[in-house]
Structures are given as structure tokens and as C-alpha cells.
Amino acid sequence: MENNGHSVKIEFPRDKKRRHQYEPMSAHFHWGSPTSKGSEHMIDGHRFDVEMHIVHKNRKYRTMEKASKLHDGLLVVGVLFKKVKDANIRFKLLDNIFNSLPSVKTYKDSVHVKYPLKIAGLLGNVDTNVFFSYRGSLTTPPCYQSVRWYVFRDAVPITEKQLNNFFEIMDVHGEPLLNNFRLPQSKGGRTSIDIVVPPILFGLYDIPMAEPIVLHNSGHTVQFQMPKTVLGERPFITGGILEDTYVVEQTHFHWGSATRKGSEHMLNGHRYDMEMHIVHHNGKYANVNTARNFENGIAVIAVLFQIVKMRDIGYAGLDVIYKNLKGVQLANTSVTAGEIISLGSLLGSVDRNDFYTYRGSLTTPPCSEAVTWIVFANILPISYSDVKKFWNLRDTTGNQYVNIRGLQSSLFRKIYHFGHLTLKASTW
Numbered sequence: 001m002e003n004n005g006h007s008v009k010i011e012f013p014r015d016k017k018r019r020h021q022y023e024p025m026s027a028h029f030h031w032g033s034p035t036s037k038g039s040e041h042m043i044d045g046h047r048f049d050v051e052m053h054i055v056h057k058n059r060k061y062r063t064m065e066k067a068s069k070l071h072d073g074l075l076v077v078g079v080l081f082k083k084v085k086d087a088n089i090r091f092k093l094l095d096n097i098f099n100s101l102p103s104v105k106t107y108k109d110s111v112h113v114k115y116p117l118k119i120a121g122l123l124g125n126v127d128t129n130v131f132f133s134y135r136g137s138l139t140t141p142p143c144y145q146s147v148r149w150y151v152f153r154d155a156v157p158i159t160e161k162q163l164n165n166f167f168e169i170m171d172v173h174g175e176p177l178l179n180n181f182r183l184p185q186s187k188g189g190r191t192s193i194d195i196v197v198p199p200i201l202f203g204l205y206d207i208p209m210a211e212p213i214v215l216h217n218s219g220h221t222v223q224f225q226m227p228k229t230v231l232g233e234r235p236f237i238t239g240g241i242l243e244d245t246y247v248v249e250q251t252h253f254h255w256g257s258a259t260r261k262g263s264e265h266m267l268n269g270h271r272y273d274m275e276m277h278i279v280h281h282n283g284k285y286a287n288v289n290t291a292r293n294f295e296n297g298i299a300v301i302a303v304l305f306q307i308v309k310m311r312d313i314g315y316a317g318l319d320v321i322y323k324n325l326k327g328v329q330l331a332n333t334s335v336t337a338g339e340i341i342s343l344g345s346l347l348g349s350v351d352r353n354d355f356y357t358y359r360g361s362l363t364t365p366p367c368s369e370a371v372t373w374i375v376f377a378n379i380l381p382i383s384y385s386d387v388k389k390f391w392n393l394r395d396t397t398g399n400q401y402v403n404i405r406g407l408q409s410s411l412f413r414k415i416y417h418f419g420h421l422t423l424k425a426s427t428w
Helices: 094-101 120-125 160-167 315-330 343-347 384-391
Strands: 008-011 022-031 050-058 075-086 131-136 145-157 202-203 214-217 222-225 238-240 242-255 274-282 296-307 335-336 355-358 371-383 416-419
Touching: 022 160, 075 160, 075 242, 094 145, 094 160, 145 160, 145 214, 214 315, 222 315, 238 274, 242 343, 242 384, 274 343, 296 384, 315 335, 315 343, 315 384, 371 384
Parallel strands: 075 145, 296 371
Antiparallel strands: 008 022, 022 050, 050 075, 131 145, 202 238, 214 222, 214 335, 222 242, 238 242, 242 274, 274 296, 355 371, 355 416
8 A cells, every 4th residue: 555645545466367357456545634525426415534446447458558548448436435433343454454544644655455455345334236337537637538437325434533544644745635536527418327226127028929020111210010929919128217017019220321320329428320229118008109198108128239340240130120121122111021030139139137227208209208218238230231221211202311319418317227247245
């Protein structure tokens, strides 16, 4: 553990046996003063006394310098500390660190942390299943936008004596190193993502349809109504922030052109080449036309696509769509696919347990505020030759068309994420 003049930093030994995507590199602390709080995050309007950042580097980048400049380069876990009066609280690794702070009081002082270093030991008694996450920046210059943040909701207790040890730390000039935090920043359009969201149940998604789908070019999109499965019922979804069961009704696509991206959602500042919407209506209502009049009426699954150089990607369900597009090149034409597919086959290789979800509107008129959106975090590949088939479709005037709605403001909507990060003692 070393006083680097800006913080107290702990470098972690490299563990070549571990093969997680993000490897822990170091931890450092931010604190305030005897009269001010020192955390860099606020939760429900509250700041805390100390904040620890556990910095991880994406293994695909060799150095921290390179990783810090790339959008997926770093992952930082934020742990908040709150001063308490109970001096009997004991977290052995944290106690060892806090009680060793007088040994690194002066700039460039260092000390060995004697207690066995396990990352989980730095987390105290937080509930590791409850945390907030967002894409953001480093909090120290040059503040690159390269960090996926995970901030635990629970605050770990720290005694007054341990807190005062931070206030005795000196900077590079021999002055007290106080208030070494960055002020809370505007979210800049980012919305905190509360991870406490149950998974989506994809009912009957992988059961084959009872009959082939019928593709139709409406002059505004290519779509098809979903037949029943061989079990006599249509696929459905429930879970996430959905309170009811939603039955699938139709699927359609949005695309751009050779010079314009075609997705209606952005992920981490990136637009993509195409987007598929699988539209469901609340089982309480007869169909989408009725359901759009109710705020809980519709649920739409969105899948994003990115052009890749590969030709034969091999998603059976999607390949059925692609090869039948030539049969609906003109507006108001339809074609029946020759093969039976399942709805799940349209999802390709996406991870169904990694998605963003929020309450919003339809993207086509009348743009009713009746939709719960479920946007998969994984991006599916599509070949240039296949996406070009969408670009070549014609509207009612015989022209090629782009059918995307412009990006909308999030309007302070809460965007939730269900993902995979779990920090438990057994993980380390």
C-alpha cells in the first residue's frame, strides 16, 4: 500500500490462474475532511464518508494505459463507507488497511498489507447482489469515458478513528491531503441502472411454429404475424419489470442505408445497422391495437445487428427471413416461407439473460406511451449481402426506404439492466 500523493493505493499481485474477462489491478480511496463527506457517488441524494474504487482491466488489452482509452477497457467497483460509533465492527482485511494508514502518512511511503489479500475481503458486509451500474468515465484526469461502473448500494461501516487516519495523509507538498474526490457530475443523459431486476421467462420461444411464417412488405417495414406453436399456443414473455404475461403478436425490422445506420436504439453511444422488434401484447387485452391504449399494454424485444465481413453466419431462423426477402421486394407483396422456425431461432446467439429494460413508447405513429422495452445487450452479426436485401426493399412509390425513428430523449426514464456481474468470496 502506497501514498502516491493523490490517494492511498493498493496494487494487487497478478493472478495468472484466473481467467475472468476483467482482472483486478488495484484499489484506491477517496475521502473528504473533518467537515465534509468524501464519496464520489451519491445514492438517493446521500454522500458518504469514504469511497474505495477497485479497478479492473479488460484482459484483452495488455496495459492499463491502453485499456483506459477504450470504451470497454475498465471496470470499477465502488464501495462506500459510512462512519459509525461502534468500534467493535471487524472486517479483518479492511481493519488491517485502515490501521496501517499511519505508515503511509507521507508521500511515497509504502507498507506491506500483512493480512492475506482476497478481493472479497475488501467488500465488508455489503450485499453483493444489490448494486447500481452505468457507463461513465474515470474520476481522475484525463477522465476517459472508458469505465463500466458498479456501485454497491450498501455502505460499509468505518470507525471514527479509522476515518481520522485518512485525514492525516499528506500530499506531494507535505500538506494534508483532504477532499481528494471529484465532485458529483451531471449524468449527461446517462441513467443509473438498478441491477435488481429478475430475468425474463421466454415461454414457448423454442417450440416450432405450427405453420410457416408469411413475410409482408407493407411499404413501411417487413413484418410477419406469429403463428401458434405446435402446442397450440403462441410464445409469451414475463419477468423483468413486466408484471403480467405478454403474448407475441408480430415481428418487424428497421434498417438504414449504405450511408446511414438503421437501429432505433443506441448502446453505449453506438448506433447499429439494423434492429428487429418482436412485439407482444399484454394477455389482458385482445391484441396490440387494443393494448396500445394502456400503459402496461405492450412489450417489445429489440435485437440489434451489426454488419460483419463473414458470409455464412448460420442463424437458421434469421436465414429463413433473409432468403425470402427477394419475394417481398415490392410494397404490398407477401411470401410464405418454405421452412418452419421457432421464435427463439430469431434471437441467434444473444444472451437472453443480458438486457436493458425501460418503459417507453412505440417508435411508429401514434407512438403510444404503452411499451416496456427489452433491448438485448449482445449485438448479432449480419453480413453485408443480407442487410443489403433490406436496403433494396421498395415503398409504395417504388423507392428504397429508410424506416427508423430519430433518437429520442430518455426523458428521465429509469433504465434497468439485468446482467451477470456477481462478486462473491468464492469468485476470488
